[in-house]
Amino acid sequence: MxxxxxVAPGRPVPGxxxxxxxxxxxxxxxxxxxxxxxxxxxxxxxxxxxxxxxxxxxxxxxxxKIRGAYNRLSQLSEEERARGVVAASAGNHAQGVAFAARELGIKATIFMPVGVALPKLQATRNYGAEVILRGHTVEEPLRAAADYAETTGAVLIPPFDxxxxxxxxxxxxxxxxxxxxxxxxxxxxxxxxxxxxxxxxxxxxxxxxxxxxxxxxxxxxxxxxxxxxxxxxxxxxxxxxxxxxxxxxxxxxxxxxxxxxxxxxxxxxxxxxxxxxxxxxxxxxxxxxxxxxxxxxxxxxxxxxxxxxxxxxxxxxxxxxxxxxxxxxxxxxxxxVASDRYLKIRLMLPDRPGQLARIAELISEANANVVEVLHTRHGRNALMGQVGIELSVETRGPEHVQRVLERLREADYDPRIDF
Known part of the structure; x- marks a missing residue:
């Protein structure tokens, strides 16, 4: 923290x-x-x-973001509006600028990273902006937008500063x-x-x-x-x-x-x-x-x-x-997972019939529900005659997680939580 x-009383706030x-x-x-x-x-x-x-x-x-974008664009001069605006964003600022530009009749060009989420890309285009995909981080579109503004005269709309x-x-x-x-x-x-x-x-x-x-x-x-x-x-x-x-x-x-x-x-x-x-x-x-x-x-x-x-x-x-x-x-x-309502457990079991059923029974006795199982004979820690299993289990909080783990340990298993 x-x-x-x-701010001191009576002292003017910057900006x-x-x-x-x-x-x-x-x-x-x-x-x-x-x-x-x-x-x-x-x-x-x-x-x-x-x-x-x-x-x-x-x-x-x-x-x-629509608030800052519209306030900025609405105060551009007629000459600036004629030059158009440019911005860079991975999502919200892009949509705010595109929407404000459409409302004010201004041409908008938006640079977005190549991996931008499809809904954000589509929304920005739907607001009428020309979208140019550039780079794989936010910094690359920002540099591209600045270069575009310098070469074309478009007004660069910053996201916050x-x-x-x-x-x-x-x-x-x-x-x-x-x-x-x-x-x-x-x-x-x-x-x-x-x-x-x-x-x-x-x-x-x-x-x-x-x-x-x-x-x-x-x-x-x-x-x-x-x-x-x-x-x-x-x-x-x-x-x-x-x-x-x-x-x-x-x-x-x-x-x-x-x-x-x-x-x-x-x-x-x-x-x-x-x-x-x-x-x-x-x-x-x-x-x-x-x-x-x-x-x-x-x-x-x-x-x-x-x-x-x-x-x-x-x-x-x-x-x-x-x-x-x-x-x-x-x-x-x-x-x-972070709320202890979904638990992933790893276990090593003897490779013989009935072991998986026994594990499922123990978890059921702890009032938890198995939703997924991965069963394999391959793994660095697997000994001859052993199999590894990964279980995804629905739980109801920290105390319930401990109850599930304790039930397995009482039956001489060694459950490991998989993060």
Whole structure:
């Protein structure tokens, strides 16, 4: 957990002013939907106070990104609009820019990585943008977009590091205050920092006019968490991005403007793992009946890991819902494993009839259900006369897992959990 410096009373916040945020809201409201604010009794019990979910996952284009994109594009001059716009993204920013460009009659070119999820690729094209696939990481499309802007004159639309983008994202903060006037804490996912900077700045400045303060907690994925180190060192500092399911917030370095704002008005930044995020996604599916992408579930992951407690009336932002069904299937499986509701066991058995049936009987006696079996005589640890089996078992939590394992051990088997 890393704490940021709280803004001093009367000290101006860097970046957009309250007037900028309110003006941006007048523009953004032309296209953005007023997304629902749902309460969660399950999360409220964990935090010790009311918890509300701001469902920006149900926003047009599937995420908050439409806010910043439309606010930026709507302020381009006629000459800039004639040159067109270009952006790079693996998903949500691409769709936001493509949608905003279509609404404003501007030609949009979007660079996306070759392996981008098919639903995101199709959605971006359906909004009328020309999509160019380039490279296999986000960095390669970003470089290609910058080169394209330089050679063609198209206006480059950054995903987070621009005052107009920050102001557009900050309209979400004003909306939260309208829906939950007594909000005391807001939890927001952080990638480059556009959303967190906008929401925190807009709320801080708005509430200052009422003589109130707000607590803002940012959340990063452990595989891409440059903000804790950057805040410690006092300047934007890059990190090596590791593979993470939260690709929507997988950014190596904070935006310059975003960092300055977040350093002033975000109270702390916490980090969650992919397993934490997978559990959060599963909780949102089961408890709230909401489909959310991994990055969009980061705020809830912070609650589930106990890093957000005693915060009064709390709003967790579900920042996006664009998830590939195939990816969702894998993440649900991971969430089940992380929640001890799906257990994979490896066992070595004597190679004689009836052994597999005996194992199934023991697991049944522990009230668990075998859903898959892999049986092989080949393996490095298999002795002559032995076979190896891998079992996938449905369980009901940590205590039930231990009961299944203990039942097998009582029968003189040596079960090994397969991660």
């Amino acid at each position: 890393t704490e940021a410096a709280a 957009p002013t309250l007037a900028d945020f309110e003006a941006a809201r007048g523009r953004v409201d032309r296209v953005a939907q007023l997304t629902p604010m749902e309460s969660s009794r399950y999360l409220s019990d964990l935090v010790g106070g009311p918890v509300h979910l701001k469902c920006e996952s149900l926003q047009r284009t599937g995420s908050y 621009h005052a107009d983008v920050v102001a557009g994202q900050g309209t979400l903060g004003l909306e939260i205050l309208d829906q939950v006037p007594d909000v005391e804490t807001v939890i927001v996912p952080i990638g480059g920092g556009g959303l967190a900077a906008g929401v925190a700045s807009a709320l801080t400045q708005k509430l200052a006019t009422m003589g109130r303060r707000i607590r803002v907690i940012g959340v990063q994925a452990s595989g891409a968490a440059p903000y804790p180190e950057s805040l410690r060192l006092g300047e934007p500092t890059p990190v090596v991005v590791e593979p993470t399911i939260a690709d929507g917030i997988a950014v190596a370095k904070p935006g310059l403007l975003n960092f300055e704002i977040i350093r002033e008005v975000v109270d702390e930044v916490v980090v969650v793992t992919d397993d934490d995020i997978a559990r959060a996604l599963l909780v949102l599916l089961e408890r709230a009946k909401l489909v959310v992408e991994p990055a969009g579930a980061a705020a809830v992951a912070a609650i589930l890991t106990g890093q957000v407690v005693g915060t009064g009336v709390t709003v967790a932002i579900l920042s996006g819902g664009n998830i590939d069904p195939q990816v969702m299937e894998r993440i649900i499986s991971r969430g089940l």
